[in-house]
Amino acid sequence: MSMPTSGRSIDDVMADLAAKRDHDVRWEDGRTFGMVYDGGPGVKEVAERAAAMYLHENALNTMAFPSLREIQSDVVGWTAELLHGPEGTAGFLTSGGTESILCGVKAARERARKERGVGQPNMVLASSAHAAFHKAAHLFGIETRVAPVRPDWTADVDAMTQLVDDNTVLVVGSAPQYPQGVIDDIPAIAALATSVRASCHVDACMGGFFLPFAERLGRDVAPWDFRVDGVTTISADVHKLGYAPKGVSVILHRTKELRKYQTFVFDDWLGGFYASPNLQGSRSGLPMAAAWAVMQHLGIDGYVGLAQSVLANADAMRAGIAEIDGLHVLGDGGFQLIAMANDPESDVEIDVFALADALVKRRWYHDRQTPPDSLHSTVSNTNDGVIEEYLADLRLAVGEVGTSRAANRSTTYATLE
Numbered sequence: 064m065s066m067p068t069s070g071r072s073i074d075d076v077m078a079d080l081a082a083k084r085d086h087d088v089r090w091e092d093g094r095t096f097g098m099v100y101d102g103g104p105g106v107k108e109v110a111e112r113a114a115a116m117y118l119h120e121n122a123l124n125t126m127a128f129p130s131l132r133e134i135q136s137d138v139v140g141w142t143a144e145l146l147h148g149p150e151g152t153a154g155f156l157t158s159g160g161t162e163s164i165l166c167g168v169k170a171a172r173e174r175a176r177k178e179r180g181v182g183q184p185n186m187v188l189a190s191s192a193h194a195a196f197h198k199a200a201h202l203f204g205i206e207t208r209v210a211p212v213r214p215d216w217t218a219d220v221d222a223m224t225q226l227v228d229d230n231t232v233l234v235v236g237s238a239p240q241y242p243q244g245v246i247d248d249i250p251a252i253a254a255l256a257t258s259v260r261a262s263c264h265v266d267a268c269m270g271g272f273f274l275p276f277a278e279r280l281g282r283d284v285a286p287w288d289f290r291v292d293g294v295t296t297i298s299a300d301v302h303k304l305g306y307a308p309k310g311v312s313v314i315l316h317r318t319k320e321l322r323k324y325q326t327f328v329f330d331d332w333l334g335g336f337y338a339s340p341n342l343q344g345s346r347s348g349l350p351m352a353a354a355w356a357v358m359q360h361l362g363i364d365g366y367v368g369l370a371q372s373v374l375a376n377a378d379a380m381r382a383g384i385a386e387i388d389g390l391h392v393l394g395d396g397g398f399q400l401i402a403m404a405n406d407p408e409s410d411v412e413i414d415v416f417a418l419a420d421a422l423v424k425r426r427w428y429h430d431r432q433t434p435p436d437s438l439h440s441t442v443s444n445t446n447d448g449v450i451e452e453y454l455a456d457l458r459l460a461v462g463e464v465g466t467s468r469a470a471n472r473s474t475t476y477a478t479l480e
């Protein structure tokens with residue numbers, strides 16, 4: 064399709080756009096485990112109305128749009144409170160988990176350069192830490208030192224201890240990590256960071272808007288937030304289990320002093336004094352306003368209610384998988400993330416990638432990951448009311464697949480073109 068010489072009517076354009084979506088996953092049917100987080104009709108309505116109101120606003124210049132300064136400050140403040148930030152905890156909104164992580168890594172590098180004169184920075188992280196840390200290392204010229212995980216899939220902190228030195232600027236923990244959904248030993252990781260005067264980032268992109276509510280529901284949640292001494296930055300995504308539409312995450316620093324290391328300031332430009340807290344220049348006000356509206360609409364009680372049904376659904380899914388000979392859940396996460404793999408202790412061999420193909424035929428979508436070969440689910444309110452049907456289809460798919468192996472073993476998790 065080429066760009067038209069003369070423009071087309073709005074109705075024509077919209078009809079074509081709608082037709083393009085025919086082959087997209089139907090997340091509104093609850094059959095995707097991740098990617099889109101549906102907080103229900105009220106949440107959708109408030110987000111859409113806020114989005115329409117702020118579709119055109121630009122948060123680059125909050126002097127021109129003071130409402131966006133306030134919105135950012137409110138969402139950051141509420142998040143800091145949820146994560147037990149002490150007085151003075153400060154942060155910014157970013158476009159998503161990756162950008163929050165990039166900002167946390169950049170701030171750690173700047174801090175180490177200024178406070179300790181580190182010129183050849185390295186960061187220490189586990190193989191389970193999100194790929195965004197490697198992206199940050201690539202962009203900001205930082206060596207990555209990767210430790211393995213323990214049999215329970217948490218970061219091997221003893222191995223991490225062997226990797227830190229005087230040039231370590233950042234030590235990373237996850238709450239929870241994405242692949243198996245377990246929370247790392249954050250107190251040990253933060254203590255390790257402190258021992259070498261490095262920053263400690265907790266990646267709570269997945270957990271930031273879930274663990275505080277799971278804790279209120281009485282779940283056993285290992286310590287991970289600002290209550291842990293030595294944690295300097297936390298990333299928490301409102302656009303995941305915070306149920307805001309895509310494009311919004313929070314990066315928090317324990318103090319305003321530490322936050323300074325994130326901001327870029329340039330005052331030798333013909334365009335004037337330029338200050339920008341994160342990686343974007345112009346920034347849409349839409350996701351920020353939508354996040355503000357969703358958080359106000361749900362309130363703490365709303366989030367607790369959503370977390371309760373997510374936990375019930377995830378628990379039912381884990382129990383259903385455990386009953387199928389040949390399958391098991393990796394790790395003992397106990398929250399919203401589930402990785403399903405062939406059970407090595409069973410005589411029944413199931414190729415989970417063949418299983419994924421059989422599930423796709425029944426319109427169920429998982430992300431595929433390796434090693435080990437496993438199917439990943441992020442259970443959210445999107446999946447409310449479908450778990451029984453899913454488990455019934457899973458049992459049928461297991462029977463159908465038998466011992467066959469999928470030809471396509473790609474775990475591509477990306478936009479490559």
Ligand SMILES: Cc1ncc(COP(=O)(O)O)c(C=O)c1O
Nearest residue numbers: 159160161193240241266268269
């Ligand atoms: C633990 C964790 N960290 C970071 C990210 C990256 O977030 P985003 O995709 O919003 O950039 C994800 C995404 O799934 C994640 O699960």
